[in-house]
Amino acid sequence: MRYFSTRGTAPVLDFRGATLAGLAADGGLYVPETWPTLSREAIAGLAGLSYAETAVRIMAPFIGDALTEDELRDLCETAYGRFSHAAVTPLVQLDHDQWLLELFHGPTLAFKDVALQLLGLLFERFLTGTDKRLTIIGATSGDTGSAAIDAVAGREGVDIFMLHPVGRVSEVQRRQMTTVLSPNVHNIAIEGDFDTAQALVKTMFATPALADTYALSAVNSINWARLMAQVVYYFYAAVRLGGPERPVAFAVPTGNFGDVFAGYVAARMGLPIAKLIVATNVNDILHRALTAGDYSKGTVEQTATPSMDIQVSSNFERLLFDLGGRDGHALAAQMKGFEATGAMRLTNAQSQGAAGLFGSERVDPDNMAMAMRWACEKAGQVIDPHTAIGLAAARRQALAPGVPIVTLATAHPAKFRDAVERATGARPVLPARVGDLFEREERYVTLPATLAAVGDYVAAHAHPSR
Numbered sequence: 464m465r466y467f468s469t470r471g472t473a474p475v476l477d478f479r480g481a482t483l484a485g486l487a488a489d490g491g492l493y494v495p496e497t498w499p500t501l502s503r504e505a506i507a508g509l510a511g512l513s514y515a516e517t518a519v520r521i522m523a524p525f526i527g528d529a530l531t532e533d534e535l536r537d538l539c540e541t542a543y544g545r546f547s548h549a550a551v552t553p554l555v556q557l558d559h560d561q562w563l564l565e566l567f568h569g570p571t572l573a574f575k576d577v578a579l580q581l582l583g584l585l586f587e588r589f590l591t592g593t594d595k596r597l598t599i600i601g602a603t604s605g606d607t608g609s610a611a612i613d614a615v616a617g618r619e620g621v622d623i624f625m626l627h628p629v630g631r632v633s634e635v636q637r638r639q640m641t642t643v644l645s646p647n648v649h650n651i652a653i654e655g656d657f658d659t660a661q662a663l664v665k666t667m668f669a670t671p672a673l674a675d676t677y678a679l680s681a682v683n684s685i686n687w688a689r690l691m692a693q694v695v696y697y698f699y700a701a702v703r704l705g706g707p708e709r710p711v712a713f714a715v716p717t718g719n720f721g722d723v724f725a726g727y728v729a730a731r732m733g734l735p736i737a738k739l740i741v742a743t744n745v746n747d748i749l750h751r752a753l754t755a756g757d758y759s760k761g762t763v764e765q766t767a768t769p770s771m772d773i774q775v776s777s778n779f780e781r782l783l784f785d786l787g788g789r790d791g792h793a794l795a796a797q798m799k800g801f802e803a804t805g806a807m808r809l810t811n812a813q814s815q816g817a818a819g820l821f822g823s824e825r826v827d828p829d830n831m832a833m834a835m836r837w838a839c840e841k842a843g844q845v846i847d848p849h850t851a852i853g854l855a856a857a858r859r860q861a862l863a864p865g866v867p868i869v870t871l872a873t874a875h876p877a878k879f880r881d882a883v884e885r886a887t888g889a890r891p892v893l894p895a896r897v898g899d900l901f902e903r904e905e906r907y908v909t910l911p912a913t914l915a916a917v918g919d920y921v922a923a924h925a926h927p928s929r
């Protein structure tokens with residue numbers, strides 16, 4: 464499988480190259496040349512398979528000859544062996560039609576573990592036997608950071624620098640990152656919001672003195688391998704609910720558009736999906752884009768769903784590329800316009816293409832809290848605020864009778880204990896696997912959100928690539 468940049472001019476790479484590169488050299492995002500498809504029989508054949516085996520079947524076509532199937536199986540069994548639930552991503556029924564897909568049984572209690580446990584192993588595999596080193600630069604609104612750090616802490620040949628917006632992540636999220644004291648882990652609190660941190664990461668990739676000297680790579684969902692691993696749970700859930708014979712809808716709490724783009728990929732691969740519901744908080748750029756064609760930045764508002772306090776959704780570029788006829792030069796012009804003005808209009812092809820599959824909802828804090836209470840009172844489920852945004856959106860959508868609607872439960876409620884307690888009166892207990900999080904020493908630096916400050920810090924602490 465070959466990978467092309469959404470902006471048309473970066474080198475074409477294989478899976479290994481695209482994984483190690485993270486972001487394309489022209490500022491675009493790597494996408495596979497074509498979407499592999501699974502026949503209805505092949506999808507039906509996933510029934511009863513373990514999560515790891517399902518992952519092998521779904522991901523193998525994207526990986527091509529970068530790994531043998533047995534090597535891939537080995538990595539999947541190791542990655543998903545670290546989850547605390549035997550089903551890895553279990554389904555929980557809330558009422559007749561509403562379901563939750565629990566994606567938070569990994570080591571850091573959010574859906575990011577599903578992809579990052581695998582990505583850590585892929586980095587290790589691709590570096591073994593070479594004398595290469597990698598410097599991972601990431602931006603996090605809370606969950607990617609801890610999952611990525613868990614996945615690479617202490618690994619040979621890798622340094623990780625994780626930028627989080629100071630004061631804008633929950634205390635559990637911050638401690639999950641800053642109490643990991645391995646010498647290859649560097650936490651940086653940025654004076655700014657997530658969008659500022661993400662923009663800074665992209666600028667660092669575009670700065671040869673950093674990108675080339677330190678062999679930068681990405682763990683955010685700008686890295687294709689992240690999304691590929693997230694496609695798996697759409698198949699796994701749908702098949703358990705009667706797919707491919709019965710179409711299933713998914714409601715996805717959304718920030719950077721990674722998780723829901725993985726659902727789009729599942730649909731392109733042949734999975735019958737009745738609807739993909741994009742659920743935003745009041746930072747609603749995606750809702751405006753999908754309902755009115757207006758992709759224009761607002762100011763980032765701080766909410767009880769900090770992981771979704773995002774106004775520039777990186778992976779939307781992949782959708783616009785695919786729906787716009789895969790014209791890298793046209794998309795590069797569209798994205799440059801957005802970068803210059805903070806606004807862009809979707810083309811007719813992009814808007815109409817999205818309308819066929821996507822629904823969208825903007826959920827305000829009151830409706831988010833109501834969804835948390837509903838899940839608690841009607842179904843005995845304590846859910847986290849991000850999941851509640853998805854569930855509120857799911858409950859608003861009118862679908863054909865009998866279509867199951869699955870809300871992606873993206874984080875464990877204990878990561879956001881204060882918000883859960885405010886809405887429901889119940890204070891979730893931290894699972895034993897995060898141990899003595901509140902007793903551990905924290906280590907991080909706080910820096911201004913400038914290329915000079917962060918670039919100098921990276922240069923002082925990273926190892927140049929060989």
Ligand SMILES: Cc1ncc(COP(=O)(O)O)c(C=O)c1O
Nearest residue numbers: 606717718719720721722770873
């Ligand atoms: C708990 C949680 N829910 C939802 C999201 C949104 O996911 P995405 O950025 O892939 O749209 C995030 C952050 O990515 C998150 O951490």
Ligand SMILES: N[C@@H](CCOP(=O)(O)O)C(=O)O
Nearest residue numbers: 603604605606607683684770
């Ligand atoms: N909510 C995210 C933001 C980054 O998203 P990513 O999926 O692109 O890594 C986080 O938790 O950091």
